[in-house]
Amino acid sequence: MDDANSYLALFFEPIRPYLQDDAVSEILINGPNQIYIEQKGKLQATDARFVSEPALKAAAVNVAKNVGRLLNDENPRLDARLPDGSRVHAVIPPLARCGTVVAIRKFKKEKLTIGQLIEFGSITQPGAQLIDAIVKLHKNVIVSGATSSGKTSVLNVLSAFIPDSERILVIEDASELQLQQRHTVCFETRKPDKNGQGEVTIRDLIHSSLRLRPDRLVIGEIRGGEALDLLQALNTGHAGSMSTIHANSPLDCLSRIETCALLSGIDIPLSALRAQVASAIDVVVHTARLSDGSRKVTAVSEVLGLENGEYRTRDLYVYTIRGIAPDGSLDGGFAGTGAIPTFLHDARLRGLPLDETAFAAAPEA
Numbered sequence: 585m586d587d588a589n590s591y592l593a594l595f596f597e598p599i600r601p602y603l604q605d606d607a608v609s610e611i612l613i614n615g616p617n618q619i620y621i622e623q624k625g626k627l628q629a630t631d632a633r634f635v636s637e638p639a640l641k642a643a644a645v646n647v648a649k650n651v652g653r654l655l656n657d658e659n660p661r662l663d664a665r666l667p668d669g670s671r672v673h674a675v676i677p678p679l680a681r682c683g684t685v686v687a688i689r690k691f692k693k694e695k696l697t698i699g700q701l702i703e704f705g706s707i708t709q710p711g712a713q714l715i716d717a718i719v720k721l722h723k724n725v726i727v728s729g730a731t732s733s734g735k736t737s738v739l740n741v742l743s744a745f746i747p748d749s750e751r752i753l754v755i756e757d758a759s760e761l762q763l764q765q766r767h768t769v770c771f772e773t774r775k776p777d778k779n780g781q782g783e784v785t786i787r788d789l790i791h792s793s794l795r796l797r798p799d800r801l802v803i804g805e806i807r808g809g810e811a812l813d814l815l816q817a818l819n820t821g822h823a824g825s826m827s828t829i830h831a832n833s834p835l836d837c838l839s840r841i842e843t844c845a846l847l848s849g850i851d852i853p854l855s856a857l858r859a860q861v862a863s864a865i866d867v868v869v870h871t872a873r874l875s876d877g878s879r880k881v882t883a884v885s886e887v888l889g890l891e892n893g894e895y896r897t898r899d900l901y902v903y904t905i906r907g908i909a910p911d912g913s914l915d916g917g918f919a920g921t922g923a924i925p926t927f928l929h930d931a932r933l934r935g936l937p938l939d940e941t942a943f944a945a946a947p948e949a
């Protein structure tokens with residue numbers, strides 16, 4: 585057990601076994617009498633209980649204190665990262681109707697590798713070659729998907745394909761990515777202090793990064809106005825950058841970037857904004873957590889541009905569900921769609937291995 589875990593366990597005694605169990609990835613506390621855990625991608629109820637609501641609330645307040653923050657009537661929500669990298673979000677009553685609500689997402693030090701994603705059936709070897717070529721060809725990539733669908737893990741895998749010779753600038757809200765390349769410079773945002781001072785945002789760090797001669801920008805997640813700064817950076821020649829965003833499909837990913845860019849407060853006509861999104865983003869890699877608990881890359885989609893003011897994307901590689909067995913397990917498979925990537929020729933010129941089966945359509949079943 586490491587330090588930070590013991591420290592959480594000190595405050596959250598009733599859930600200590602789950603904090604210490606590496607197989608548990610998330611712990612969800614809905615008031616003192618209802619605690620769920622996530623294990624192997626599945627949620628399950630536990631018998632653990634806190635003795636009372638005041639005991640649970642005190643635990644959450646203590647966690648806040650330990651990271652120099654307040655959790656009280658004026659600040660009834662806490663979003664904190666603990667020293668070990670795990671994340672805690674808490675909301676206290678009366679906002680939370682069932683008593684103090686806490687979600688703990690444990691931090692896994694060992695990041696998944698492309699080898700493991702293939703082994704787990706999250707992608708195939710030809711699919712891995714496809715995304716490797718996309719990165720090597722300096723395409724701008726956004727990884728989209730729902731919360732906890734595996735976006736950050738896929739971003740980490742994508743970043744591993746960046747050649748060692750390039751200068752990589754990484755910007756995150758909370759440091760999660762682990763880049764192996766030597767020439768990597770990492771930044772982390774800062775929340776405002778108790779007096780609302782000293783905040784440093786993703787936008788601020790993008791501005792700094794652009795003055796620090798990046799070959800590649802890797803941004804942990806886009807949630808707001810920084811989308812516009814990123815689009816402008818990408819459209820002025822920082823090709824090969826990558827990030828993640830919460831979205832339901834590759835097409836939705838582009839709309840979400842647009843919506844986030846509008847949050848920047850900078851007035852820009854919608855048609856101009858769409859043109860920027862369509863030209864900045866080359867590829868969307870979509871991830872999903874499926875009903876059997878498995879996480880997969882469910883689409884690699886190329887952005888073709890705008891047509892009558894609407895985004896056009898084309899799937900190159902998809903996961904299709906063919907059937908669901910009575911026990912809930914999925915019968916499905918990865919295949920190309922028959923669409924040839926626009927960058928196939930470039931990949932060949934560069935001598936990048938690209939297995940044709942990655943984008944050849946699946947034979948009729």
Ligand SMILES: Nc1ncnc2c1ncn2[C@@H]1O[C@H](COP(=O)(O)OP(=O)(O)O)[C@@H](O)[C@H]1O
Nearest residue numbers: 609692704706730731732733734735736737879
């Ligand atoms: N392909 C995968 N197979 C199994 N577990 C995965 C896979 N991808 C991610 N995970 C695990 O799922 C959890 C959430 O992944 P993460 O990449 O942080 O998701 P997101 O960024 O979408 O919220 C982590 O514990 C991670 O280790």
Ligand SMILES: [Mg+2]
Nearest residue numbers: 735736805828
């Ligand atoms: Mg993430």
